Amino acid sequence: MPTISVIIPVYKVEAYLDACVASVVGQTFRDLEILLVDDGSPDGCPALCEAWAARDPRVRVLHRQNGGLSAARNTGIDAATGQFLAFVDADDTLDPDALRRAYEAQRQHKADLVIFNLRYVDEAGQALPAPDFSGFPDEVLDEDGVWQRYFSLQEQRIYYVVAWNKLYKRELFRTLRYAPGKRYEDQFLLPQLLSRCKTISCLGYPGYHYVQRRGSIMAQGSSRNYLDRSEFLLEWCTYFAQKGDALRAEGLLNDAIQNLGEKERFDLSTPEQRARYRTACRGCADGYALLACTTGRRSMWLRATLLRLGLPVYQKFLQSRQ
Structure with a gap:
């Protein structure tokens, strides 16, 4: 049984997929299962996924009919065998030490959930000056503490909300799944997710690189x-x-x-x-x-x-x- 299952939904990201998967394959924490969930992508992504599976035995490809981001994540959750889950969007990348640091924080605090910081980057991987997430400290919170932090912020609220800058105990998803067909699927899930957590370890370390590109789901208006x-x-x-x-x-x-x-x-x-x-x-x-x-x-x-x-x-x- 792998320690961490990394779930990567894949749809029409041919130009970004290799960089994303390379950043996960290259993690300093090696005990991974990497699930590439091809959500019926009509471009060259299915072939790229298979090429990665042939290159690294930790990579497994799941092909499915197109159902959207939530459905693809749910497929990955259903197939995962790891003790912990992590999500990465296929047009983003991880810092090489992201999963090791998250796992060490989990072990240190016996956390149900670990949140690591993020950095907005352009399509060339260069850090963008805003929003600024440098103010997040290392701290351990409970559910109420997370909500207090969340409601005190504006642009930086994404730190607490999104699916992809986190390491989850797999058992948190025993009865939870993302709402298919919904935008802001992270927000729909967040209250029920946090209610299952006694200990939440939050890191100031920016382990996730959130690529700002045209055409992404979150770039489609207010x-x-x-x-x-x-x-x-x-x-x-x-x-x-x-x-x-x-x-x-x-x-x-x-x-x-x-x-x-x-x-x-x-x-x-x-x-x-x-x-x-x-x-x-x-x-x-x-x-x-x-x-x-x-x-x-x-x-x-x-x-x-x-x-x-x-x-x-x-x-x-x-x-x-x-």
Whole structure:
């Protein structure tokens, strides 16, 4: 059984794949299983994957029909045999010592999750000056500590959210999987993931090189343009409300409401998208109803009632209070 299974989803990254896999194969920590999950890539990636498998016995290729990033990661999770899991996006690279340092931190602190720092780089691998992640210290946190750090940040929040700068105990994913077909799949999973962690080791060491390139999933416009953002905010609202953190839950809920109020941002050209939008709007009413139940505040029942009458009605209510 390998110590670490490294899962690399592969789709239309022919120009970047060799550099990515080379950075994983070349890790100073050698006890690896490297799973290249070909997500039905239509370019030369499948052949490149097979070439790497022929070159290094630690590399295993999994071919599947195209299903998106989450589905590819889930395929890798299902096939992994390592004690720990790590994810690398196929257009990024690891510093040679990344997995060794993460594993040593896990052993030192008996951590359920290790987070190592990241660096934004251009397509030539040159470090970009912003965002600046140099302020992250080495520290050991619990779930609440991670959330406190997360909500105190803006651009640097990615350190805590993304799937790929982390070393996970495999058992964390016993019942967890990424939501297929969703953008921001990391955010959908994060609350449930952190809730399973007692000890989280955080490193200031920048072991992950996050390549900024045109055409990547995360380069396709503002997150506020996608219903997925409001949907994960509503899930987070429910999570924090059930934890008894009504203040944080209401802040997330109001962010979702504000985002949904920017209706012109969304592509609502299909019945499916319009149905998703209506469901999210109803979710806002449900969110305030949940907060009303947990806090006993009548004002929240009023907001829930107004939201059930429709988002335009609620917006007029907010305008009347200004």
